[in-house]
Every structure is written in structure tokens, then in C-alpha cells.
Amino acid sequence: MTAAAFPFTDNLVAGVFILAVTTTVAGALIAALSTRIIRGVAGLMVCCLGLAGLYYFLRSPFLALMEILIYVGAVCVTIIFGVMLSEPDEPAKTEKPVHAILWGGASLLVSLMIFWGVSRLSLHGAWTAPAARVTDGSIKAIGVSLLTSYSMAFELISLVLLVAILGALVIARMGRTKA
Amino acid sequence: MNLSHLHEQPGIYLVVAAFLLAAGIYGLIRRRTLIGMLIAGELIFAAASLNIMTLNRFMAPDPVVGQVFVLFIMGLAAAEVAIALSIIIAVYRNYRSIYSKDLSEMKG
Structure with missing residues (x-):
């Protein structure tokens, strides 16, 4: 070793x-x-x-x-x-201090409860380790599976990125012509 | 607790992912500007990615699936940020403000 x-x-x-x-x-x-x-x-x-x-x-x-x-x-x-x-x-504090404490406390409570619940679920879940690994998870294996098993999703995400670029350009230009 | 095998325990990663989710939701509730809410949304994306990668590393038989999934999450997050920022800039041109309280008019 x-x-x-x-x-x-x-x-x-x-x-x-x-x-x-x-x-x-x-x-x-x-x-x-x-x-x-x-x-x-x-x-x-x-x-x-x-x-x-x-x-x-x-x-x-x-x-x-x-x-x-x-x-x-x-x-x-x-x-x-x-x-x-x-x-x-x-923006500067426009809400009353009472409201700030109330809403801050409420959102803190919500996020703490989510943290506690998800952590408890994660730690006490009956996770089982796999018996054997199919691949080694190397970059070569990722490339092979991207071009074989997930080639459809790979092409779709490139389409999504193209549409997102075009949409971003169109939306940003529309705001300019209105103003 | 054996200190040298700290990074081999899935519980730590899962708790960190839960913390990222909680921080993202807290930010999403408390932020009053659109860009702040966008940052909180990115934290939630990061929580999902870390959770998937942990389960992929420790519980999945094929370690490639989770990595491909997280790669797709990153691509979708990048597209989402581009669209959201162009919407935010268009809103700022029209309203001169991106506080979520001011954006109370709808058309149509």
C-alpha cells in the first residue's frame, strides 16, 4: 500500500x-x-x-x-x-420589525424542518450497497454511455441549450424595443 | 469515529445536501429581489446534484448513470440561468426595479 x-x-x-x-x-x-x-x-x-x-x-x-x-x-x-x-x-427595511421577525422566524422554521426531515430520512433509510459494479465510472465509461445509452438525451440537451440561447436573445431584445 | 474514513460515509454527504436544500428554500422565501431568488434556486440545484452523486457513488451498481444525470442537471441549470437573466433584464427595463413586491401588474 x-x-x-x-x-x-x-x-x-x-x-x-x-x-x-x-x-x-x-x-x-x-x-x-x-x-x-x-x-x-x-x-x-x-x-x-x-x-x-x-x-x-x-x-x-x-x-x-x-x-x-x-x-x-x-x-x-x-x-x-x-x-x-x-x-x-x-431594499431598505420597509416592513415593520414585528413582521420581519415573524416572517423570518416562519421561514427559518420551514427550512429547519426540511433540513431535519430530509437528514433523518437520509440517515435512517435502509440503503443497501450494490453487490457488484457494472462499470468503473471513469471518463471513458461516461463518454461511451453518453454516445450509446444516453445519446437521445445528449442531443435533446443540445437542442434545449440552442433554444435557450435564442429565447434569451429574443426576450432581451423585446424589452429593449418597448423601453 | 475513525477520522481517516470520513469521506467514505454517505451520511455526511447526504446531510450536506439536505443543508443546501434548506438554505436554498430559506433564501427563496426571504429574498426580495429576482436575482437573489435565482441564486437560491441554484443552491437547490446543487443540493439535488450532490444527493444524486452520493447515492450514485455508494448505492448504485452503475457509477456512470449518476454522473451523466448530474451533467444534464448542470446543462439545464445553465440554460435556466440564461433565460431567467434575460427575463430579469427585460423586467428591469420595463419596471426600473426587480423587487418582487413591485412586479404586481399583469397583462392579458
Whole structure:
């Protein structure tokens, strides 16, 4: 076993894993709670970086790279363009403090109950490990199944992306001619 | 608890995914601008992806299926963001505001 040849390798792996989990959770908290939207976008970026680390630990380096490429590189940058073209900062507190506490408490209660319920369901579910693996889950296996089993979905998603690009252009232009 | 096999336990990933879902729903309720709600929606997408990848890694016989599924989720999320942002910009041109409280008129 070569991993044990270097001292503290297991602790290093555990440390990087804890770092990935903490990054994901902290990014999600920033994205959900920050007052200024641009900080929320930055929190989403941090969250996606941590998520890429988690994908790596789930033995999918391909998805880790795709997460960074698509989310951090494309989705968050596009949202930042949207932030620059509008004025999305949360408006000053117009609601009464009583209402703010009431609605904040209610939504906190709802999300806590969802968190508790889903976690309980996940942890106490009777999950069974598979008897054997059919493929090794490598990038080559992903490519083969994308072009054989899932070729129809692959073509459909390219069509969806094309329609989305055209629709985005049309909708954005319509707003311009009206104003 | 054995620290060295922390990343081999599906429970941690599943709880993190549940936390992402809860944070996304909290943001979706509490945010008052459209872009903030879009960010919260992305958190929910991330929760679904992480959950599918965990079950794919630990419980599925074919590890390719979950990766392809999550890849499709990422593609759909990218398309959704493009459409949503163009709608948001069109709304901002017409209303000069993207606060969800101001968008109370409908036509048709």
C-alpha cells in the first residue's frame, strides 16, 4: 500500500475533506443570508468550489472539473452580468420589525424542518450497497454511455441549450424595443 | 469515529445536501429581489446534484448513470440561468426595479 508510506496521509485526506464540507456550507450560508446580492453571488461561487471538492471525493474528477467550469466560470459570471445591468440590492427595511421577525422566524422554521426531515430520512433509510459494479465510472465509461445509452438525451440537451440561447436573445431584445 | 474514513460515509454527504436544500428554500422565501431568488434556486440545484452523486457513488451498481444525470442537471441549470437573466433584464427595463413586491401588474 503506497498511501501509508507517507506519514499522516490519512489525516491530510480527512483535513481536505473537512475543508471541502466547510467551504460548501459556508458558501451556502453566505449565498442565502447576505444583504448585498454581489456577496451572495460570491458565496455561490465559494459553495460551488466546495461542491467540486465533494464531487472529487465521490470519485468523479470529471464532474468536479465541470462544476468549476460551468458554475464558477459561466453561471456565476452570467449572474454578475445580471447584477451589473440592474440594481438588485435588497431594499431598505420597509416592513415593520414585528413582521420581519415573524416572517423570518416562519421561514427559518420551514427550512429547519426540511433540513431535519430530509437528514433523518437520509440517515435512517435502509440503503443497501450494490453487490457488484457494472462499470468503473471513469471518463471513458461516461463518454461511451453518453454516445450509446444516453445519446437521445445528449442531443435533446443540445437542442434545449440552442433554444435557450435564442429565447434569451429574443426576450432581451423585446424589452429593449418597448423601453 | 475513525477520522481517516470520513469521506467514505454517505451520511455526511447526504446531510450536506439536505443543508443546501434548506438554505436554498430559506433564501427563496426571504429574498426580495429576482436575482437573489435565482441564486437560491441554484443552491437547490446543487443540493439535488450532490444527493444524486452520493447515492450514485455508494448505492448504485452503475457509477456512470449518476454522473451523466448530474451533467444534464448542470446543462439545464445553465440554460435556466440564461433565460431567467434575460427575463430579469427585460423586467428591469420595463419596471426600473426587480423587487418582487413591485412586479404586481399583469397583462392579458
